[in-house]
Amino acid sequence: MKGGIIARCESALGRIDPATIGPGLALLAMIVVFSTLSPYFLTRTNVTNVLVQSAPLLILANGQTFALLMGGLDLSQGSIVSLVSVVTAGVMMRHHIALGAAAGLGVGFGIALANGLLIGRARIQPFIVTLGTLYMAAGLAMVYSGGSSIFGLPKPDVDYFFWFGGGFIGPVPVPVLIAVLLIAAAHVVLTRTRFGRHVYAVGGSEAVAVMSGIEVDKVKILIFLVSGGCASIAGFLMSGRVISGQPLLGAGDILLQSIGAVIIGGTSVFGGQGGVPRTVLGVLVIAFMVNGLNLLAIETFAQQVIVGAIIILSVWVNSLRRQRP
Amino acid sequence: MTGAATTAIPAAAPSVETILELRKLHKEFPAVVALDGVDFDVRRGEVHALLGANGAGKSTLIKIVAGLYRADAGEIRIAGNLVELRDIQTAQKLGVSVIYQDFALAPNLTVAENLFLGRELMTPWGLIDWRRTHVQARRLLDRLSIDIPTTMKVSKLSTAQRQLVEIAKALGIEAKLLILDEPTASLSRGEAEKLFDLIRRLARSGVGIIYVSHRLEEIAPLVSRVTVLRDGRSVGTYAVDQLDRANVVALITGHERRSPERSRRSDGSIGAPLLELRGLSRAGEFEDISLSVGRGEILVLTGLVGAGRTELLETIFGARRVGAGEIRIGGKVVKFGSPRDAIRSGVALLPEDRRGQGLALIMPVAANMTLAALGRFVAVLLLQPQRELQHVRRMIAELGIKTSGPFQAAGLLSGGNQQKLVLSKWLSTSAELFLLDEPTQGVDVGAKDEIYRLIRDLAAAGKAVLVASSDLEEVLEIGDRILAIRRGRIVGEFRGDSVEPARLVDAITHGQAA
Numbered sequence: 146m147k148g149g150i151i152a153r154c155e156s157a158l159g160r161i162d163p164a165t166i167g168p169g170l171a172l173l174a175m176i177v178v179f180s181t182l183s184p185y186f187l188t189r190t191n192v193t194n195v196l197v198q199s200a201p202l203l204i205l206a207n208g209q210t211f212a213l214l215m216g217g218l219d220l221s222q223g224s225i226v227s228l229v230s231v232v233t234a235g236v237m238m239r240h241h242i243a244l245g246a247a248a249g250l251g252v253g254f255g256i257a258l259a260n261g262l263l264i265g266r267a268r269i270q271p272f273i274v275t276l277g278t279l280y281m282a283a284g285l286a287m288v289y290s291g292g293s294s295i296f297g298l299p300k301p302d303v304d305y306f307f308w309f310g311g312g313f314i315g316p317v318p319v320p321v322l323i324a325v326l327l328i329a330a331a332h333v334v335l336t337r338t339r340f341g342r343h344v345y346a347v348g349g350s351e352a353v354a355v356m357s358g359i360e361v362d363k364v365k366i367l368i369f370l371v372s373g374g375c376a377s378i379a380g381f382l383m384s385g386r387v388i389s390g391q392p393l394l395g396a397g398d399i400l401l402q403s404i405g406a407v408i409i410g411g412t413s414v415f416g417g418q419g420g421v422p423r424t425v426l427g428v429l430v431i432a433f434m435v436n437g438l439n440l441l442a443i444e445t446f447a448q449q450v451i452v453g454a455i456i457i458l459s460v461w462v463n464s465l466r467r468q469r470p
Numbered sequence: 471m472t473g474a475a476t477t478a479i480p481a482a483a484p485s486v487e488t489i490l491e492l493r494k495l496h497k498e499f500p501a502v503v504a505l506d507g508v509d510f511d512v513r514r515g516e517v518h519a520l521l522g523a524n525g526a527g528k529s530t531l532i533k534i535v536a537g538l539y540r541a542d543a544g545e546i547r548i549a550g551n552l553v554e555l556r557d558i559q560t561a562q563k564l565g566v567s568v569i570y571q572d573f574a575l576a577p578n579l580t581v582a583e584n585l586f587l588g589r590e591l592m593t594p595w596g597l598i599d600w601r602r603t604h605v606q607a608r609r610l611l612d613r614l615s616i617d618i619p620t621t622m623k624v625s626k627l628s629t630a631q632r633q634l635v636e637i638a639k640a641l642g643i644e645a646k647l648l649i650l651d652e653p654t655a656s657l658s659r660g661e662a663e664k665l666f667d668l669i670r671r672l673a674r675s676g677v678g679i680i681y682v683s684h685r686l687e688e689i690a691p692l693v694s695r696v697t698v699l700r701d702g703r704s705v706g707t708y709a710v711d712q713l714d715r716a717n718v719v720a721l722i723t724g725h726e727r728r729s730p731e732r733s734r735r736s737d738g739s740i741g742a743p744l745l746e747l748r749g750l751s752r753a754g755e756f757e758d759i760s761l762s763v764g765r766g767e768i769l770v771l772t773g774l775v776g777a778g779r780t781e782l783l784e785t786i787f788g789a790r791r792v793g794a795g796e797i798r799i800g801g802k803v804v805k806f807g808s809p810r811d812a813i814r815s816g817v818a819l820l821p822e823d824r825r826g827q828g829l830a831l832i833m834p835v836a837a838n839m840t841l842a843a844l845g846r847f848v849a850v851l852l853l854q855p856q857r858e859l860q861h862v863r864r865m866i867a868e869l870g871i872k873t874s875g876p877f878q879a880a881g882l883l884s885g886g887n888q889q890k891l892v893l894s895k896w897l898s899t900s901a902e903l904f905l906l907d908e909p910t911q912g913v914d915v916g917a918k919d920e921i922y923r924l925i926r927d928l929a930a931a932g933k934a935v936l937v938a939s940s941d942l943e944e945v946l947e948i949g950d951r952i953l954a955i956r957r958g959r960i961v962g963e964f965r966g967d968s969v970e971p972a973r974l975v976d977a978i979t980h981g982q983a984a
Contacts, residue, residue: 337852339844346841349830356789356827357842357895358813417832 164411168426179437199432200320201379205403208375211368215348216416217271222376224282226395229253229380234295234390242302257373261366286392295390310385332421348416409459489678495544504530506702512678522699536568537561565646582607582620630661649680741765744934749795755781756958763934770949778958779938783905787819788812818896822907828892831881836862843898865894886917906937956981
């Protein structure tokens with residue numbers, strides 16, 4: 146019963162969500178193939194490395210899941226990562242890590258709130274709003290940093306900073322721990338709170354949500370606060386891992402990976418169906434695929450072709466599964 | 471057309487003059503027999519009226535001829551040839567053209583573009599030949615004496631003008647059989663006259679026309695034959711001059727109407743008014759509506775499509791802004807800014823558009839049922855799935871909702887069970903006032919009776935119930951009091967135990983107060 150009504154909704158036969166079977170099998174198949182091809186693949190060092198590296202993606206995709214569940218998208222996540230990175234480092238340089246963190250995360254949440262208000266109150270399409278803030282936040286990151294990286298952060302702040310992005314508590318990497326906590330929280334919110342149920346309802350049918358007395362605009366604002374908030378935290382961790390402020394930290398394919406992971410996991414792009422456990426699977430598929438291909442010395446560009454194919458394949462498989470109306 | 475009295479004339483013998491012929495047409499949906507062995511034919515140059523109450527099978531018949539549905543059994547002949555109407559394209563190629571109540575024109579394209587949509591006129595270079603398009607569009611419109619510029623965007627046209635353009639479009643694809651579904655529902659008298667004139671000329675040119683309607687009186691001068699459907703069967707085809715208003719109503723409603731199984735509480739046991747409207751208006755939708763519904767009372771608002779019923783209920787529910795007048799609930803004036811406010815004041819709305827506004831079809835039965843009442847299941851900030859499921863299972867059993875379980879997607883239920891699910895959603899709240907908009911639309915006969923029972927139970931439990939319905943049988947079946955509404959105004963009030971169906975029909979179609 147732990148999953149609640151929503152998590153159980155598609156599992157007529159028990160506790161296994163049938164949507165997770167596809168990506169689950171894909172993950173298993175990958176592990177089998179890569180571990181036979183590379184003896185290093187299943188070592189503890191490698192697995193830990195993959196998890197540490199994929200912690201920010203886990204956090205980003207965790208937030209992105211909310212946006213997709215309402216039938217939207219958050220394109221501004223990558224730019225938020227960049228902006229949080231330079232603001233945190235810049236403020237830390239002159240003041241203190243606490244102030245840096247507050248300023249950086251504050252700015253990130255500010256962009257998230259702006260997204261939410263424009264989507265919820267001004268009722269503009271999420272795609273349009275976050276496309277706009279994608280550009281704006283990316284530009285702000287360049288303006289603030291003057292276009293160059295912010296290196297040479299003061300001691301001891303820089304050590305704390307790195308602890309968040311690459312430290313350990315016992316055997317557990319700190320960013321992985323943070324990711325797990327955020328994912329657990331998101332799962333509880335989605336399956337066990339009214340807000341979570343409202344997210345599914347808005348994604349399932351906005352008209353029905355309105356007619357059921359749900360405050361759709363508030364739900365949307367919160368959704369984009371969660372998505373952008375997760376991006377801010379991910380930006381902070383990524384920045385700590387490279388102990389610097391990088392104006393292009395989120396400009397790579399991390400945004401597309403975040404959306405791709407949610408989709409590979411099996412959350413519907415039309416909203417209303419899916420959840421965080423699926424997203425975790427999606428992230429693991431991407432992370433281990435990239436890692437395995439790296440170990441086999443397959444070049445990055447070929448990897449992109451494969452990840453793209455997986456995204457399309459997973460949606461196709463999912464659409465075959467729900468042929469019924 | 472010489473037969474006396476109301477003996478049915480035999481359907482025409484198959485001949486070239488018969489454009490459409492249906493034999494023993496049968497169509498079933500899960501748990502509903504929509505058409506049960508219907509015979510029907512249309513001749514060249516004839517306007518044939520198809521009458522019947524909601525749910526009689528008219529729209530199923532049309533959709534089969536249009537190629538939207540496939541018949542389970544029976545024969546369809548077009549111009550004498552046995553045909554299989556696999557899809558819309560097949561039907562169109564055979565010359566069948568349907569004009570639905572909601573139009574199939576692209577609003578952001580011009581009249582000419584719409585007239586040639588999908589069969590654009592091309593230059594030898596493979597580009598659209600705009601000059602020829604507009605010239606031919608003009609010719610087409612002129613043939614029908616339609617005075618609209620071909621360069622006008624459809625979004626700028628009135629409803630009546632759009633209808634004329636639709637007919638022109640149907641003619642453009644050389645329709646042999648034109649089906650009009652309740653085309654005058656939203657037209658003024660003058661506009662309707664113009665439409666009739668056009669239909670007559672089309673018929674004279676040899677097109678066979680099926681005219682679907684509720685109101686025979688209005689179209690009597692236009693049609694030559696009339697077929698009445700009731701509960702999926704044809705009750706007969708008649709020459710129009712054999713019929714008068716009284717026997718049409720009798721044919722549509724059936725002589726053997728079930729006698730009311732309960733004592734109606736038109737007075738006495740009805741409690742204090744819970745809902746009162748005073749002079750409620752919204753421009754263009756309804757005007758000066760005053761009514762009250764008491765606790766324990768079922769008040770039915772009836773009228774034709776477009777009479778303003780849905781708009782009125784949505785306004786009471788806070789989904790539309792009040793134009794003028796006031797709403798009182800329990801004696802207090804209320805101003806709802808949203809459905810949320812209304813729900814908090816104990817109002818529930820079962821919407822007419824069940825699949826659009828009532829249920830999130832991809833969500834499970836359980837989540838739909840508790841959506842408006844989640845607060846009940848929260849403890850220590852979290853929803854309690856055990857408690858929620860317990861409630862859902864109890865409701866499923868109480869209302870007899872046929873489902874494979876609480877986790878089945880709501881969209882997979884049959885119409886009647888979907889409607890029970892929407893009802894259970896509102897029964898899960900603490901609503902005292904129930905607004906039910908066409909509660910049995912698209913619901914099979916068995917489930918209808920169960921829904922009527924649930925509605926009566928609501929009233930018996932002291933709730934106030936306001937039903938909007940265009941289904942005459944339903945109105946007579948459940949109404950303690952009945953208000954006839956026509957073009958946004960109340961035109962008559964009847965007591966459920968003494969209403970004469972003919973007078974009610976008169977009021978909603980002609981506005982003659984009883």
